[in-house]
Amino acid sequence: MTASTVVVERLQGTRGFWPSLRRVARSILRSKPATLGFALVILHILLALLAPLIAPGNPTENNAAAVLQLPGGPYPLGTDTLGRDILSRTLYGGQYALAVSFASTALAVLLGTVIAGLAAFYGGWIDQVITRLVDSVLAVPAILAMLVLVTVFGSGPQVIVLAVVVVYTGGVTRVVRAAAMDVMPKDFIIAARARGEGVFYILSREVFPNILDVVLVEFAMRASWVVLLVSSLSFLGFGANPPTPDWGLMVAENRSLMAVVPLATLAPIVFLATLIVGLNLAADGLAKSLGVDRMKEILG
């Protein structure tokens, strides 16, 4: 046995899906910011999922007898102008923020990845058309495009998801297309083409496993932007409709009374901020442990 064979034997333990997942997890745990990021995101997901169990009250129930209460008694964080429990509203607010943001980000990333794969596979004029379309979508400011869509289609979670998909698919397409273009000229793709494999097989089995890291990082990074965007829309009155418990909406409703019940504005802001910071740190950590250069992606 030569030295190189010995090394190969040792490497055998690190193959497959689960061992590589463990390796990524270990490298994330080694970095403090990344661990904090993942902890924050997981905490937020748990709080949102368990809101019905841990919230002290009903988030949408008005109570005229207990308006603008300060923290204490049955209301740990006080109540707002309609006497609704702020803690309950904040906890339930995570459901809306996470569900809408993650669903829309997932859709945008999925759609973007498929379009990017097709552009990279076919190249030529198809690629040209897709790239130019993506460029023109990217040229429109995100919030403006979303406002137009919301004005046309009305508000509500489905419209928000649609709006996010329209705005963010272009960015995802551009990044993933670059990654896929990197893989396309490799000989194993040429081998697959020469075997006469179809576009679906080549994209899903040959290309996708090699760009999965880029797609994952793209998801984590976009999610943090989308959370902020969705909340901004609610704040402007185009997102969630009252009385839905939503952080952006809560800030908008209570900001004029900040001096009376400061926690009514502060609680959703703190939750929103920790979620966004958590997502950002998690995306950074993920990118580092997967070896994806985030700066390169942002700069295109």
Added chain:
Amino acid sequence: MSAAMTEELEIDVKNLAIAYMAGTRRVNVLENISLQLRTGEILGLVGESGSGKSTMAGVLLASLRTSSFVASGTVQLGGVDVFKLKGRELREFRASHVALVPQNAGAALTPTMRIGEQLQEAFRLDVAASASRESRDARSIELLDLVRLPNAQAALQKYPHQFSGGQQQRIGIAMALAARPRLLVLDEPTTGLDVVTQAAILDTLARLHQELGMAMVMVSHDLGVIDKMCTHIAVLRQGKVVEAGETRKVLGNPQHPYTQGLLASVPRVSVPGIPPSLDDAAIDAFERGTPMPPQEHALHERVAPQDTASVLAIRGLTVDYNRRPKPGSAPTVLDVDLDVHAGEIVALVGESGSGKSTIANVVAGLQKRQSGELTLGAGTELAPAVAHRTKAVRRAVQIIFQNADTSLNPRRTVRDAITRPLRLFHVKGLSAEDALVQVGLPPNFTERLPGQLSGGQRQRVGIARAVSAGPELVLADEIVSALDVSVQSSILRLMDRLARNSNIGFLFITHDLAVVRSVADRVVVLYLGRIVEEGAVAEIFGTVSHPYTRLLLASVIEVGDDHSAMVPPGQDEVPSGPPAQGCPFASRCPLVMDVCKTTTPPVIQASSTHSIRCHAPIEKLRGD
């Protein structure tokens, strides 16, 4: 030792060990290296990939990879202990004392800077030469003339991409010489170049060394190049010098079994047959002091198959990358006829840009053709695009790639790679394990990822993927050029065995004439997309040949040649495209006549199997 003695030594490396840390374990890249070199001598560092020769070249430039460190020993260059230098001193030492010629000058030159500016940057510290614009230009032109770059004055205003690979390498050498270094380190300076260009660059280097007399260190895997250029040699294996001394003595009478094995595994242009491969286990045994197992020394001579059925017939193939014909230009591949028979290895030989890979891509259905007919086996027409070919046809034509690193999907196991064609083409009764055994790999390799295999093993998996489908024709595109010589011959033997046992016809594309001599049955010589000569392997390497084939053969550099032959000026530059009329080789041909520039050369039938396309009478094509 007296002070005068050490002064004279340009390189003095004592007990050097370079290491890096893998976790808590120390890994030695170089161990116990001691080397001396005087001014005016040339040292060749030889070894396979991973032997530490590039690290050694870095050490001589006082540079290490960031994670590596000097574990012990000293490196004195021109009497200065370079790893004691810090910051400014180190920079000044590097700027004035040592210079590097990188492997790929095309990538080492800044693409957005004119040649003149880049050269002037290199001699900025030279006060006299950088004084004025005139003196800077004069010095730049002087440097470019020194390396024989044609039309130096105009070259100053050009960008790197406007030069050919050989010219870029000349510019790289000029830049290295700009600061008048006392030590020039060349890292595989001719590896990516064609044989003729390589020979011309080496001639230039030899002349420069005579004129300027600095010390030179040349890193190469090519023993022939080292033999031609170097006065001294150090053979590296796994970070240790196994043998060192005067080149003539070491290569003429090697003492260490590794050097012996390395020399024996190099195929020769003058000798038919596949050389034995290097037995690493035997050398490990020798290093430990245990008795060496017996090694094979015999060449394996291939026997060409007789009268077998045709598997591929190409007639009148023309490929043009221009959509519409442009005036003054001609198709990339013109009127190529080619046959491959069952069990036969047909070599397609030519320099880069000769259209070898284009032809392979047309056969594979990956490249459109303008005209020409391709017939597979007994009369199946090959459709131009792979999408229009039936499964049976796609199964019958398989490809093996040059670069085993990129030919396998890094995220998928060996089993995935091999079983996909088996399932796609409904091959019954062959498992991935069987396919691996067929190419000489252990069956338990199926669950490995390509990253866990060595280069040679990866290439075997690539071969297994191609042959497991049961093809009639395999397109083998430069399949051994990226491999070390010791692995190369085992892959060539595998190809020979597959051709014999499975009756597969191979279209073997290569630029390496020695490999062609060792394994091919028939040879087709291609120049700028036109066939210039075609014949059985012995005929091509025989006495009658096309002037282009003769030039190629004369440019091959091998251990033990007298190395006095020089490439005549002007013969090393390939025109960018084929001429619109006449013989494609007319611009470089020593026998050129007026008719060559206007009329397509006729076919001279030197024997029933040997044809040459040339205007010159056959007597003139006879060499010595």
